[in-house]
Amino acid sequence: MFYKNVIVASMFLALAGCNGSSSDSSDNTSQTATAKQFTIIDGYLKDAQVYVDRNANQVADENEVVGTTDENGQITINNVSDGQTIIAVIDAGTTTDQDFGSVVGHSYQMASNSSSSVITPFTTLAVKQNISLADVASLVNLPESVVSGDYVNAQSEDADRAHLIARSATRTLSDLSSSDDDMLDNFADFRDSAAEVPASQLDSVNLEINDGKITQIAAKPTLKEFLQSGSLTSFSLNEFWRHLCEDENIDSSAGENCSGLGDGSTRWTFNLSDATNPTVIVTDANDSETDTYQVKFDINFAKGVNAFSLAWVENGQTKTSEMKDNFIYTENGLAIAVSVDSDLQLYTTANTNQSLTGFTAITLDESQWQGKTLYHLNDTKQISSDYPWKAEPQMTTVKPTVIATSGSIQFGNTQYTVLQETPDLYLIKDANNHPSLLIKDKGMAERLMSDWKKMPTDQPSN
Numbered sequence: 097m098f099y100k101n102v103i104v105a106s107m108f109l110a111l112a113g114c115n116g117s118s119s120d121s122s123d124n125t126s127q128t129a130t131a132k133q134f135t136i137i138d139g140y141l142k143d144a145q146v147y148v149d150r151n152a153n154q155v156a157d158e159n160e161v162v163g164t165t166d167e168n169g170q171i172t173i174n175n176v177s178d179g180q181t182i183i184a185v186i187d188a189g190t191t192t193d194q195d196f197g198s199v200v201g202h203s204y205q206m207a208s209n210s211s212s213s214v215i216t217p218f219t220t221l222a223v224k225q226n227i228s229l230a231d232v233a234s235l236v237n238l239p240e241s242v243v244s245g246d247y248v249n250a251q252s253e254d255a256d257r258a259h260l261i262a263r264s265a266t267r268t269l270s271d272l273s274s275s276d277d278d279m280l281d282n283f284a285d286f287r288d289s290a291a292e293v294p295a296s297q298l299d300s301v302n303l304e305i306n307d308g309k310i311t312q313i314a315a316k317p318t319l320k321e322f323l324q325s326g327s328l329t330s331f332s333l334n335e336f337w338r339h340l341c342e343d344e345n346i347d348s349s350a351g352e353n354c355s356g357l358g359d360g361s362t363r364w365t366f367n368l369s370d371a372t373n374p375t376v377i378v379t380d381a382n383d384s385e386t387d388t389y390q391v392k393f394d395i396n397f398a399k400g401v402n403a404f405s406l407a408w409v410e411n412g413q414t415k416t417s418e419m420k421d422n423f424i425y426t427e428n429g430l431a432i433a434v435s436v437d438s439d440l441q442l443y444t445t446a447n448t449n450q451s452l453t454g455f456t457a458i459t460l461d462e463s464q465w466q467g468k469t470l471y472h473l474n475d476t477k478q479i480s481s482d483y484p485w486k487a488e489p490q491m492t493t494v495k496p497t498v499i500a501t502s503g504s505i506q507f508g509n510t511q512y513t514v515l516q517e518t519p520d521l522y523l524i525k526d527a528n529n530h531p532s533l534l535i536k537d538k539g540m541a542e543r544l545m546s547d548w549k550k551m552p553t554d555q556p557s558n
Contacts, residue, residue: 133172136184136206137216137248138266139195140169148173149181149207154223154272156183156205169194180210181223183272188520189424189543195248195263196318197395197402198426201520202537204269217265218243218258221283224276235280236261236287256298261286263315264303267519285310304519314428319395319402322426322443323366323376329448331361333440333531333548334475334487361449366391376406392416402426403433424547425540427518438550439487440473442523442531444516451529455515462498465505470494470522471541472507473548474532489548491541496534 136144144165147156165171165184173182188203208219218232225231233240238258242250247258261283268282282305289303289310302315317325361380368374374391389406403422407414421433421441431443448454470493477488496505496512504511505524515531516523522534535541 130176131172131174132176132210133170133213134182134208135214135246136165136169136171136186137214137246138186138200138263139193139248140167141165141184141186141200142167142169142192142194143187144169144191145185145187146171146173147183147185148176148210149183152181154181154183154207156185156272167194176210178210181207182210182212182215183207184215186266188537188539189541190539196316196426197423198319198431199424199540199543201425201427201518201540202267203539204266205272206269207272212244214244214246216247217262217269220269220272221265221279224272224279232283235283237291253295253298256295257290257293260290260293260298260301260303264290264305268305281308316427319404319423319426319431320368320393322423322428322431323364323404324368325428326365326445327447328364328366328443328445329361329454330364330441330443331448331452331531333442333473333533335477335530336487337439363447364443378406389417394420424543425520427520430516430518430523432544434547438547440489440544440548444523446516452515452525452531457503458514458517460498460503460505460514462500465496465498468495470496471535471538472532473535473541473544474530487548489545491545494534 134146136146142165145156146162146165147160148162149155149157150160151157160183162173163171176182184206186200186204186206188201189199191200192198193200206215206217206220207223208215209223212219212229218229218236221227221235222229222232229244230240233243236243236258238254238261242252242254242258247255247262264286265283268279285305285308286303289312290298293301293312300315301312304311304313363379365377365379366374367376368391374393375388376391377386377388379386387408389408392405392407394401394403394405401422402424403420405420406417409415418436420436422435423431423433425432429445433441433443435441446454446456472490472492472494474490474492475487476490492508494507496507498504499506499511502511504513506512510526512524512526512532514522514524520536520540523531524534525531533544535544
């Protein structure tokens with residue numbers, strides 16, 4: 097289920113600039129200060145901001161930042177003193193979890209004492225509850241050597257069970273300064289539920305807690321796992337691309353519609369069983385045209401690339417598509433990619449089409465929406481205007497209400513149907529079948545907006 101990086105033995109050498117970012121944490125203490133390397137782990141977390149809590153207030157103050165982690169989740173900090181707290185800030189939409197190769201969908205913070213070489217949910221529990229890692233190990237019924245170390249790189253059932261508890265617990269973490277009344281109980285519940293998971297399934301499930309009840313859900317997939325999870329449907333959040341016509345007699349840029357779809361909605365069936373020749377069958381939404389392509393993966397966590405493009409043979413020559421979708425968010429059932437022209441492209445396991453039928457209606461719990469602040473991402477561009485392919489994305493802060501009679505939500509005098517939900521967002525549509533996103537975390541919403549706004553003025557080639 098997860099990518100496991102092989103970390104060389106030198107990862108613990110306290111040499112500035114070795115295997116990670118290097119930063120200074122100068123402190124006016126009389127204690128001996130040394131350089132030390134830390135690894136930030138849920139999976140390994142790239143681009144997490146790291147702080148040294150010099151004033152011991154358990155807050156990541158602006159003047160305490162020392163740098164960001166590299167692709168192995170590592171950072172070397174100069175002048176670290178005994179007894180200092182190291183804080184890692186994980187920003188939704190910015191920090192990448194190398195377990196999956198996509199950005200995290202919610203923001204949270206973790207911490208550890210400077211005596212530790214790792215910063216994890218377990219060290220965070222120790223800091224927030226002011227207990228030792230031996231106490232944490234006893235609480236979760238795992239060896240202290242596993243709880244206090246790099247359980248991602250370790251090869252044992254105990255390490256896999258620790259990984260399950262840790263990645264599940266991150267969904268309950270927020271700022272270090274937030275209330276921690278339920279923290280011990282949550283870890284105890286995760287411990288009990290993880291103990292019931294067979295060893296063979298520890299990498300394939302997550303534990304989710306709601307109202308004190310734990311349920312098992314499928315673990316977040318890697319890109320390749322998502323792509324081969326079944327037939328997928330892709331469509332753009334840009335109205336122009338969703339209504340692009342293959343019929344040259346219909347002018348979609350002038351607002352005319354068409355029954356046939358071009359780039360608007362396509363179905364993808366991947367066959368990745370042959371690692372040397374992965375393929376995909378691409379079918380338009382009307383099942384009128386089917387093509388088979390070779391899949392070219394470009395997965396380079398260090399450069400933030402988690403993408404694929406297509407290749408085919410034409411007149412004896414191999415050609416490669418100029419279009420490449422870089423996946424920045426992947427969850428069970430739904431993924432979001434940014435194309436080379438900065439369009440937001442959604443991939444879903446629902447067998448849908450341009451009108452976004454095919455989704456199973458989501459039962460809405462009114463109590464879960466009360467007072468909830470979300471971030472609405474929407475293309476407000478009219479396709480009949482200039483440069484119709486260039487979206488006009490807009491992000492607004494909303495507090496939806498549930499319309500009990502229709503099972504829909506409403507904000508801004510418009511009603512929306514909720515089509516799909518992940519732990520981090522909702523896919524919705526209005527009465528005109530226009531899709532948009534409701535994002536739970538502001539940082540995630542801002543990342544998507546930033547990428548979406550980069551769309552060029554010139555219409556890109558296919």
